[in-house]
Amino acid sequence: MTQKTFLDPRALSKLGSMRIVSRSVVEGMITGTHRNPNRGSSVEFAEYKEYRPGDDLRHVDWRAWGRLDRYYVKQFEDETNVRSFLMVDSSASMNFSWEGGPSKHWYASALAASLAWLQLGQGDAPGLFVFDERPGHWLPPSSRRAQIDDICRVLDATPAKGRTSIEAALGRIAERVHARSMVVLISDLLEFGEDLLSMARILRRRGMEVVVFHVLDRAEFELPYEGLTIFEGLEGEGDLLVDPDDIRTAYQEAFLAHANRMKQLCGSADLEYFRARTDKPIEEVLLAFIQGRRRSGGRR
Secondary structure (H helix, E strand, O other), rough: OOOOHHHHHHHHOOOOOOOOOOOOOHHOOOOOOOOOOOOOOOOOEEEEEEOOOOHHHEOOOOHHHHOOOOOOOEEEOOOOOOEEEEEEEEOHEEEEEEEEOOOOOHHHHHHHHHHHHHHOOOOOOOEEEEEEOOEEEEEEOOEEEEOHHHHHHHHHHHOOOOOOHHHHHHHHHHHHOOEEEEEEEEEOOOOOHHHHHHHHHHHHHHHEEEEEEEOOOOHHOOOOOOOOOEEEEOOOEEEEEEOHHHHHHHHHHHHHEEEEEEEHHHHHHHOOEEEEEEEOOOHHHHHHHHHHHHHOOOOO
């Protein structure tokens, strides 16, 4: 089963029944636990989801039950559950890994799958968008149970290749995303800068939450190589022959400054920033994310 490639039940069990608190759900309610009390003919139909105990029987589609022998419930745009868009960077630089550890691409995919699993468990509707230099596969948000299988299949079938274009990916998201949605960017942020922040600010002004998981390998911080080493540019930058001992201290300082700069830029645009090192268990990253939102009541 493809789920086993990215989901570790023992790791997810450590999170228990913890829920992701939304920054934008009306009246500060926890996502997936309440519905908007406003009803009326102006509400726009969005999608179907499988019936769960507690769902409003008035929204059961009985014709679907007659055809499929399953209960499906109509969902509407003004329901308070959150539609999320999980953006996974699949550019060539994400192939990097150190000494047999997980690649940044696998880690980003596992992080996206774990987030989707948590969101589906609380009634939210995760979607998936993979990208490199061009926008790639798009899986619309859905709260149906089979969504996690579809997400894992797409992630497993998507190789890391090409250059990065986060700006183009955010532009595509801006065309499709509605208000009160969560956009989650999972990337090593090699091309993150002011132009991209401008696009992210547009999403924020439209009332969307934007979360950034900065995926990094331990070797990127430490430069643990010894002797003359050829460093290969994974996105066409060419090769470089260097003795790491000659540059290690200056490199470590420069890379830490770069990582801290990414955090500062995200903060300046009101984006939530989380560092995700591939040598850390995924559940630790998710726990920091969930607890950080709980402490702030879902707001920064």
